[in-house]
Amino acid sequence: MSKLALVVDDSTTMRRMVGMTLREAGFEVIEGANGQEGLSRLDGRTVDIIVTDVHMPVMDGLTMVQAVRKRSDHRFTPILILTTEFSDEMKRRGKEAGASGWIVKPFNPHQLREVVCRLLRLPYDPPAEAKAV
Amino acid sequence: MNLDPVIQGFLEEAEELLTDFEAALLELEADPANPEILNRIFRCAHTIKGNSAMLGLDRVARFTHVLEDLLDKLRQREIDLSPPLVETLLKSGDALKELLIETKTGASGKHEWHEELLKAIQTFAGSETSPAPGMPASASLSEGAQTLYEIYFAPPPELMRRGLDPLQFVEALARAGQLLQVTPDSGQLPSLLEMEVERCYLHWKIWLSSSRAKTELEACFEFVGDPDAVSIDALSFDDDGETEPEGRAAQSLTHLNSKIETRNAKPETIESGSIRVSIDKVDKLINLVGELVITQSIVAQAVANYSPDKLPVLEEAVAQMDRHARELHERVLTVRMVPIKTLFSRFPRLVRDLAASVGKQVALEILGEETELDKTVIEKIGDPLTHLIRNALDHGIEAHEDRLAAGKPVTGRVRIEAYQRSGNVYIDIADDGRGLDREKIIAKAVQNGLATAEQELSDEDVYALIFHPGFSTAAKVTEVSGRGVGMDVVKRNVETLGGAVTIQSERGKGTRFRIKLPLTLAIMDGQALQVGEQIYILPLVAITESVRPKRGTVHWLTGGVEVIMIRDKALPVLRLHRLFGVRPKSEDPVDGLVVIVEHEGQQVALLVDELLAQQQVVIKSLETNFSKVDGVAGATILGDGRVALILDVPGLVLLAKGMDAAREINRIGQKAA
Numbered sequence: 001m002s003k004l005a006l007v008v009d010d011s012t013t014m015r016r017m018v019g020m021t022l023r024e025a026g027f028e029v030i031e032g033a034n035g036q037e038g039l040s041r042l043d044g045r046t047v048d049i050i051v052t053d054v055h056m057p058v059m060d061g062l063t064m065v066q067a068v069r070k071r072s073d074h075r076f077t078p079i080l081i082l083t084t085e086f087s088d089e090m091k092r093r094g095k096e097a098g099a100s101g102w103i104v105k106p107f108n109p110h111q112l113r114e115v116v117c118r119l120l121r122l123p124y125d126p127p128a129e130a131k132a133v
Numbered sequence: 134m135n136l137d138p139v140i141q142g143f144l145e146e147a148e149e150l151l152t153d154f155e156a157a158l159l160e161l162e163a164d165p166a167n168p169e170i171l172n173r174i175f176r177c178a179h180t181i182k183g184n185s186a187m188l189g190l191d192r193v194a195r196f197t198h199v200l201e202d203l204l205d206k207l208r209q210r211e212i213d214l215s216p217p218l219v220e221t222l223l224k225s226g227d228a229l230k231e232l233l234i235e236t237k238t239g240a241s242g243k244h245e246w247h248e249e250l251l252k253a254i255q256t257f258a259g260s261e262t263s264p265a266p267g268m269p270a271s272a273s274l275s276e277g278a279q280t281l282y283e284i285y286f287a288p289p290p291e292l293m294r295r296g297l298d299p300l301q302f303v304e305a306l307a308r309a310g311q312l313l314q315v316t317p318d319s320g321q322l323p324s325l326l327e328m329e330v331e332r333c334y335l336h337w338k339i340w341l342s343s344s345r346a347k348t349e350l351e352a353c354f355e356f357v358g359d360p361d362a363v364s365i366d367a368l369s370f371d372d373d374g375e376t377e378p379e380g381r382a383a384q385s386l387t388h389l390n391s392k393i394e395t396r397n398a399k400p401e402t403i404e405s406g407s408i409r410v411s412i413d414k415v416d417k418l419i420n421l422v423g424e425l426v427i428t429q430s431i432v433a434q435a436v437a438n439y440s441p442d443k444l445p446v447l448e449e450a451v452a453q454m455d456r457h458a459r460e461l462h463e464r465v466l467t468v469r470m471v472p473i474k475t476l477f478s479r480f481p482r483l484v485r486d487l488a489a490s491v492g493k494q495v496a497l498e499i500l501g502e503e504t505e506l507d508k509t510v511i512e513k514i515g516d517p518l519t520h521l522i523r524n525a526l527d528h529g530i531e532a533h534e535d536r537l538a539a540g541k542p543v544t545g546r547v548r549i550e551a552y553q554r555s556g557n558v559y560i561d562i563a564d565d566g567r568g569l570d571r572e573k574i575i576a577k578a579v580q581n582g583l584a585t586a587e588q589e590l591s592d593e594d595v596y597a598l599i600f601h602p603g604f605s606t607a608a609k610v611t612e613v614s615g616r617g618v619g620m621d622v623v624k625r626n627v628e629t630l631g632g633a634v635t636i637q638s639e640r641g642k643g644t645r646f647r648i649k650l651p652l653t654l655a656i657m658d659g660q661a662l663q664v665g666e667q668i669y670i671l672p673l674v675a676i677t678e679s680v681r682p683k684r685g686t687v688h689w690l691t692g693g694v695e696v697i698m699i700r701d702k703a704l705p706v707l708r709l710h711r712l713f714g715v716r717p718k719s720e721d722p723v724d725g726l727v728v729i730v731e732h733e734g735q736q737v738a739l740l741v742d743e744l745l746a747q748q749q750v751v752i753k754s755l756e757t758n759f760s761k762v763d764g765v766a767g768a769t770i771l772g773d774g775r776v777a778l779i780l781d782v783p784g785l786v787l788l789a790k791g792m793d794a795a796r797e798i799n800r801i802g803q804k805a806a
Contacts, residue, residue: 078296095295100296118301118304119296
């Protein structure tokens with residue numbers, strides 16, 4: 001059974017890219033354009049991993065993470081935040097909100113896949129070209 | 134940064150390898166052409182060589198290097214196997230053991246025979262081999278450029294609340310190198326009541342061999358987000374990145390040597406403080422603890438806002454906790470259980486050497502070496518078993534000519550078998566030798582004042598005599614089993630472990646010693662019994678059945694023995710209320726129950742008022758706190774805080790038989806004195 005991932009980003013391009021990367025890795029992907037939408041996508045279903053942007057309109061990523069952690073069925077779901085800002089302050093806020101990890105944009109697809117697999121403890125063999133990067 | 138655990142680990146592993154080395158050599162003797170066995174032998178030496186070189190244990194490394202060379206030639210069929218060669222290889226194993234023990238204790242004796250042995254090995258190998266015994270150490274270090282890291286991972290407790298499974302970090306490490314050992318540290322684990330299921334209390338100690346730099350390994354832990362949670366130490370050398378590989382290797386070796394010297398300065402024993410447990414067992418334990426914690430929180434919740442309608446929930450949860458606790462208990466016990474193979478593997482060599490020294494041909498058969506037994510029991514049963522095997526070879530198996538005269542095959546057989554049956558582990562040591570000589574034993578006992586000539590003794594009673602201190606019938610004192618010292622020690626050792634030794638013997642056919650041991654020493658399944666106001670515990674395994682006596686089935690026999698007829702069999706009745714001086718509910722057996730217990734095939738009916746619940750009890754020794762009481766094996770504390778005595782079934786059976794053989798002998802012995 002394939003794993004279900006929720007990708008939340010206000011940029012369609014980014015959503016598409018992340019979505020494609022994960023689908024290639026065998027995931028089923030659902031999407032949301034902001035934190036609010038992301039949360040409503042979780043109604044009535046459980047996802048295996050959430051990948052979310054931080055800065056978004058309506059509801060930002062960290063607020064969403066906090067809200068997700070309050071839901072009993074997603075308390076322990078790995079949540080990966082995508083950020084352009086790689087600072088200790090950002091890490092601290094992410095951790096406090098309950099995020100599992102972070103990836104700094106821009107990133108390459110292999111990196112994303114590797115981190116997602118690691119968080120889900122799935123086997124991951126990087127393709128040869130990825131090792132060179 | 135501490136090298137001790139690495140060396141300790143090495144010693145434990147090396148010891149195991151040497152055991153296999155020896156076992157494989159003995160197999161090779163019987164099957165000289167088998168390449169698999171040769172490979173196994175080679176691998177043992179090879180692994181020890183590599184590890185000892187890396188750790189800077191030069192003497193071990195040097196020895197194994199020479200040995201490996203010879204084994205390689207043997208493996209390549211450049212030289213042929215011969216009995217003297219096998220002998221030399223076996224001796225090499227012994228020499229290595231000595232070296233390992235010296236590493237352990239920090240002693241550094243000089244062994245001339247090691248040098249002679251090395252020369253012998255080199256001669257076998259065609260001599261002009263291996264010019265530089267000191268070399269392998271540096272060679273093996275520089276070629277891999279691997280660093281040994283010790284990593285301590287203490288995840289922040291809230292890690293799991295962030296959706297992070299701590300194991301993923303270990304897995305990330307596994308991709309960055311080779312995991313040598315992962316040891317969980319449960320030191321931070323709070324009591325069950327304080328435990329929050331969502332917090333991570335476990336820490337891990339990890340040994341990783343990797344070519345990566347420390348910073349790369351640190352990156353594996355990035356998402357933990359707390360630099361204090363991880364400490365990474367390079368065990369092999371500090372990576373300054375400047376020096377050349379050779380230089381670094383040399384540097385690290387000096388470094389290691391100084392480490393080892395400081396270690397050696399404070400001699401300490403590393404005797405078996407640790408135990409190897411399969412990951413499977415640990416995982417199951419962790420699962421169970423998890424379930425227990427969940428149920429506990431259900432109970433806590435139900436109690437916190439209690440209303441009568443919560444009772445069913447509470448009852449269900451308590452029942453579940455009970456199940457979990459029981460299962461947890463069973464599984465925790467299995468952690469201490471190790472296969473008896475660890476002990477049995479010594480015996481082929483023992484038998485081989487003993488047989489040679491007494492000039493007999495003996496074939497050893499070992500069965501049931503997968504049988505698991507408490508580690509403490511295994512450690513303590515080694516000496517008694519060794520003694521019994523010596524006895525079998527020395528006294529049991531006859532000399533060649535005697536065997537031929539008796540029409541037996543020249544090769545004697547000794548069989549060691551372990552098996553588990555109804556809560557006990559049995560170890561049989563059987564030989565097909567001459568059997569015990571009843572008359573000789575009695576004569577000797579009379580001579581020593583242990584028995585009188587007129588006494589009517591059953592075979593059992595006669596055999597029991599040989600366990601008496603100072604008893605020996607061996608006309609000739611041999612180097613192997615010495616004189617008379619031992620059988621009483623064997624019996625005492627086994628009894629300390631809560632076990633028993635029995636003997637079966639047939640003249641001219643052989644002797645079988647059977648050692649019965651409890652699976653574990655601390656806890657047992659008990660059946661609670663009510664007698665008057667008192668509660669007693671019977672070991673559940675000893676009970677065969679319980680019945681309510683019908684009127685007319687209990688009879689008095691002459692001599693004051695009371696018996697009950699059960700299915701046409703008369704069993705002696707022991708009234709517990711009389712034995713312990715308690716006022717029963719009723720003196721009439723028809724109002725009570727008889728519980729039939731069995732020990733060594735003998736049955737006794739115990740008269741009690743009532744059977745209560747079955748429960749697991751923790752055994753507390755009465756003797757350490759009080760004194761030995763006949764018929765009582767110990768005490769335990771019940772759920773309501775009361776103390777209950779645990780009945781000693783073998784003792785009760787003896788009491789019922791009306792003759793406690795051992796005491797009888799003592800009495801006679803004292804009279805004689």
